Amino acid sequence: MTGPHTSLTRRGLLGGLLAAGSTLAHPALGLTTSPYPAARPAGLWRRNLAELGTLVRQARLGGETSLTVIDLETGQPLEGYASTTALPPASVAKAATALYALRVLGPSHRFATRLMADGPISNGRLDGDLYLLGGGDPVLDTAALGALAAQLKTAGITEVTGHLRVVDSALPTIRTIDPGQPDHLGYSPAISGLNLNFNRVYFEWRRLGSEYAVTMDARAGDLRPQVRVSSMSVQPRDVPIYTYEQRGSEDHWTVARGALGVEGGRWLPVRNPAGYAADVFQTLAGAQGLRLKLGPTSASLPEGAQTLAEHLSPPLTDIARGMLKYSTNLTAECLGLATSRSLGARPDSLVASGAQMSAWHRAQLPTSSELGFVDHSGLGARSRISSADMAMLLATHGSAPALAPHLKTYLTRDSQGKTLAVQPADVVAKTGTLNFVSGLSGYITPPAGRPLAFAIFSADLDRRARLTRAERERPDGGRAWARRARKLQNDLVLRWSRLASS
Template sequence: MADRFSRRTFLTALGASVIPVATLAEAPLVSLRPVLRGAQLTGAERVVQSANLSGDVVFAVADVKTGVPLEVFGGDRGLPPASVAKALTALFALDVLGPDYRFETALVADGTIENGILDGDLVLVGGGDPLLDTDDLATLAANLRKVGITEVRGAFKVYDGALPYVNSIDPGQPDHLGYSPAISGISLNFNRVHFEWKKEGSSYNVSMDARTAKYKPAVDMASMKIENRSLPIYTYQPSARQDRWTVAKGALGKGGARWLPVRKPALYAGDVFRTLARVNGIVLGRVQVTRETPKGTVLATHQSDPLDSILRGMLKYSTNVTAEMVGMAASKARGVPVHSLLDSAAEMNRWATETFGVDGIAMVDHSGLGDASRMAPSDLVAVLVAARHSKELRPLLKPFALTDSNGRPVKNHPIKVDAKTGTLNFVSGLGGFLTTADGAEFAFAIFTADVDHRATIPRALRERPDGARSWNRRSRKLQRALIERWGALYGS
């Protein structure tokens, strides 16, 4: 176990909670409980009540220096954390893999090479890089030519066995949502394919490609058929070698584009690499997917950015693929068998218990997309307090803007917040750190969820269900009100 998040560090921080609360100026411990009708409400209870949220609200805040909890509301009760879970995943990956860890994608020759001819197989070897894109594959293809390869007489294979295959991060999401694609040991463009349509007369010109700013290679492994209907907008049907989509003509308008999820990541990466290799004069055979560890000569490699940079982007843009891939890589590095996201999340839960002594974290994935995950705010705050002593997490978190009564960001607000947000329909979370005007620093977690109502939403309507936007907007307003309260109450 790495030293940066040792159990000793955590217990030392919490051990300070035996310090008399009176030593904290204006910082009484308040353990809030539901009150009887007619009883006098505390300040925090009034804030919660004014939010007019259906479902549940839980939160906790603690002093970073001492670990003393300052205010707790249902803090031991777990709710879905949504993408706030990515903060825990970041700590897990940093602890197990280290901030300088890099993922590697390689081209391996399984055969002899003579006069530029590979008499054997060429293998594109995925190494779990969550940021691999078409530009990177283009560089690999160019480097393959630079090392002298002009012809491959054997098969072209893609190895995706570095991580387990997962068909969808959350199978409860509609098929067409790009933030719940497949996961495997190779990922390209966050396992999304670009679908674009343009009206030409009474018909449409449709394209499916793996575009970046530099390249726009068409793909064969994903197809789109326009059908004369209004609903459903999209349908998906898998085949052995294709993701087959249909789209309702009545929904297309004059033109547009969106990213669709990829369910066959190895075929996708192989399809694109074949095109880029052909640009360099190298003709490859039909893509074959393998999960057998390749052997042979390494011809070219691509290394990812260091892990801390990857995690900063993950926390800023809340990329689910990144969270799942780095989380599974960390679980595998701990030497446990990982066959699914649930296996890997269970290993992260064990790590959290071993490292921080918490028992209210029960994740089913690493991204927070699955609403069956549960996290208690008091446990997350305890983790954040311990992690703050390592000084590695807060610099990776995105600044969180506080707003005025009209919802406009307040420039130079005296309270500075760095946090991870989390949003699902009828689920909202926020967790991180705040620093008051006088320099006091606190760790906090706020979770809100109407789990019962969310469960009634049909799968097909989970992209934009009725009432979700206004509910989540009220939740975000509550989060800001609580932060303002803590800054005023405990910051002087």
């Protein structure tokens, strides 16, 4: 996917869209003329292409929709509808975050988590404190902490006279990604410089006669250490299903007995990542025969601290690919915060770091843009970007070769919803979904023809704003709205895939 991308400007894009007959000024109207040559006999279907406005109206989404498609080889727009309308990108924002991190930190960047000592070691005894130093690794898990504990044993450490202390200042400590989300949703956990298991704890229950046995653990692979900083009690009620209270450094949950079946489990968010990691590491070290006393979190390491053990994350390319595949919010936020800090900024919030990422992307685009991110995952619905700007972002400063290999394959479907046996083009894209918000953006590469970058955003923000906090997990009408949005996206990608191949 190469070509003269430097010739693409925002003015040129918008001018091209206007010249192509797109309805930027009047989004309720569709194209009045086709920007494509007359149909060939083999492409008779092109004569019956619906206007974009007609497709949007038929989707019955309400609110607003913005869409843009760009020819990557010429840098010219092919079609657009309300292209300058800025809407929430939802998880499509993760594509922007991946670009930000890959271009600034580099594809081979790794995050380090270390065990450090601040005193002398003699005959296996550390005369001082042991520090668990976080490096902002977004994919650190219990197995990695277990490996660190094993390294201590291999190094011959059998006693620590001081305390186990956590240093988590590599990233700011943030209690939740989006405060507007219900407390129990695992995709909005806390963030810090030391994050374990995506800052989630596993709650499992099993009915034993008339009572329930419940556990809270930090499972990963074969390891299932019990957690002391999170607790759960079953209460005789039907609603609310969960309640949450923070007591000092501990998370206290209750669950409605009426919501539990015979057995089950789910991940719940952690609000004290440093305490969680220290709790789990203390258990894992104990399994290696090393008893540790927990001490307070430290803002920094003492001068002269020495490294005893180290765990390196996978390279950033692997982390970014996993983030885009599974749409993990914590990964996106850690990558964005780490990248902002590497640029010399010291953001103390997601909003501040989102603004730093927005400024970086604006500087990479040929002309200024009004895009604005309030976080790096897209979970915050106050982020805004137009389809024109998102498509430009994918089409400029070497974005395609950097990003496309890490996006998921998108398969188009027929009118009955069945995956087409023969796809008209290779499509890779990032999806995004919030309540009454849906997005899709990526690349279309036909077997023969011109490669494209595209972005599609739809949002009914008035309907979203009417939701109460309790309704946000499963709002009435939300799934049907999302299905209609996905159908519109499919129809547009199928349309552009065929056009690119013609």
